[in-house]
Amino acid sequence: MIMSKKERKVVVIGAGRVGTSYIYALMHTGLAAEIVLIDLDPRRVAGEIMDLSHGLPFVPPVNIRAGDYSDCSDAHLIVITAGAKQTPHQSRLDLVQNNAKIVKSICSSIKPGYTSAIIIMVTNPVDILTYVALKHLGCPPNRILGSGTVLDTARLKYILSLHCGLDTHNIHAYVLGEHGDSEVVAWSLAHIAGVPLTDYCALCRGCDSKEAHEDITQSVRDSAYHIVDYKGSTYYAIGLSLTRISAAILRDEHSVLTVSTLLQGQYHIEDICLSVPCVVGADGIERIITAPLSDCEQTALESSAGILKKTLSSISS
Ligand code: NAD
Numbered sequence: 001m002i003m004s005k006k007e008r009k010v011v012v013i014g015a016g017r018v019g020t021s022y023i024y025a026l027m028h029t030g031l032a033a034e035i036v037l038i039d040l041d042p043r044r045v046a047g048e049i050m051d052l053s054h055g056l057p058f059v060p061p062v063n064i065r066a067g068d069y070s071d072c073s074d075a076h077l078i079v080i081t082a083g084a085k086q087t088p089h090q091s092r093l094d095l096v097q098n099n100a101k102i103v104k105s106i107c108s109s110i111k112p113g114y115t116s117a118i119i120i121m122v123t124n125p126v127d128i129l130t131y132v133a134l135k136h137l138g139c140p141p142n143r144i145l146g147s148g149t150v151l152d153t154a155r156l157k158y159i160l161s162l163h164c165g166l167d168t169h170n171i172h173a174y175v176l177g178e179h180g181d182s183e184v185v186a187w188s189l190a191h192i193a194g195v196p197l198t199d200y201c202a203l204c205r206g207c208d209s210k211e212a213h214e215d216i217t218q219s220v221r222d223s224a225y226h227i228v229d230y231k232g233s234t235y236y237a238i239g240l241s242l243t244r245i246s247a248a249i250l251r252d253e254h255s256v257l258t259v260s261t262l263l264q265g266q267y268h269i270e271d272i273c274l275s276v277p278c279v280v281g282a283d284g285i286e287r288i289i290t291a292p293l294s295d296c297e298q299t300a301l302e303s304s305a306g307i308l309k310k311t312l313s314s315i316s317s
Contacts, residue, residue, distance in 0.1 A: 008033040008250055011067065011075040011117075013106055014082030015039035015048050018122060021239030022079060023052055023064065029243060030060030031250045036067035036075070039082065073113035077249060079242060080106060080133070083123035085233050086224065092124040092180045093311050100315045103129045107136040114139065118249050118284040120242065121146045126179045127260045127308050130273040132315070134262060142285040146260025148275030149175040151241040152183055153258045155220045163212060164204070166192065173197065174258050175220060176297075177274050177304030184301050185217045188294040245280065252282035261285050267298070269305045272312065276301075 130146035
């Protein structure tokens with residue numbers, strides 16, 4: 001069911017490259033009736049609002065304006081993109097101390113007026129900060145999700161589509177675990193036209209599938225490092241990934257997306273946020289799908305969870 005116009009209010013916290021690329025993508029869809037932008041830097045917000053608003057004659061009707069934390073009380077969706085980004089040779093986990101402080105202060109500002117908005121965490125390290133926001137706000141775990149490996153899954157589909165010479169839309173595959181260096185490509189779940197990828201590769205005979213899978217895994221994992229090295233930061237594809245997640249929520253789509261969520265025993269993992277296939281709709285995470293992984297994928301997922309837990313325990317309170 002599509003929400004009423006009144007309900008489709010989206011608050012974006014963080015007017016940087018990611019927040020504004022998301023707004024730019026979202027405003028083309030007609031999904032939001034109102035988009036409100038918040039940032040520490042009011043001049044930056046004013047400039048971004050002017051620039052985005054000048055495009056309104058070309059897109060479906062939407063009100064885009066500057067706001068403050070009181071706007072969160074009747075928002076349906078709050079998207080947190082504020083914080084430091086990676087510099088070359090810095091991992092996402094290296095951002096944790098600084099960005100945990102920023103996310104805690106943002107959550108303290110949201111909390112007094114918080115009612116029931118779904119919150120999408122984007123700031124890195126996204127899995128850790130999804131957990132931090134969840135604990136800080138104390139709301140039900142289904143209402144806070146991280147963009148997780150939705151972007152990494154898109155990168156995997158794109159790279160596989162080039163490799164196989166197929167439309168990206170015909171590639172069905174998932175990246176699970178940390179949005180970062182310990183992420184796991186679930187090759188055992190990948191399929192094309194209903195044919196498991198390993199069987200498809202055997203039919204195709206175009207490559208050594210084991211070697212190809214290792215190269216593709218590496219390319220997906222290193223994508224952000226290359227982009228940061230070439231142009232400073234990544235923002236267009238995350239803007240589109242966030243628009244995809246927003247559509248699932250605002251249109252109550254029940255879409256399967258690899259968002260970051262609190263695991264409470266699923267996949268034998270407890271009390272940490274990471275990405276697994278989830279059903280996403282108007283209430284946020286509706287269901288976690290426990291997909292059958294191969295033994296080595298399961299081990300890699302548990303190891304990813306271990307790395308995230310170790311990083312989480314390093315955050316100073
Ligand atoms: P940016 O430097 O362009 O913008 C960051 C913005 O945050 C700035 O406008 C800054 O003023 C604002 N900000 C900082 N502290 C704030 C606070 N306390 N309250 C309000 N605003 C505050 O950075 P960016 O390229 O937009 O990246 C933002 C974050 O998104 C980074 O942490 C980056 O690593 C992350 N990111 C995540 C993904 C993902 O897949 N999850 C992908 C790309 C980037």
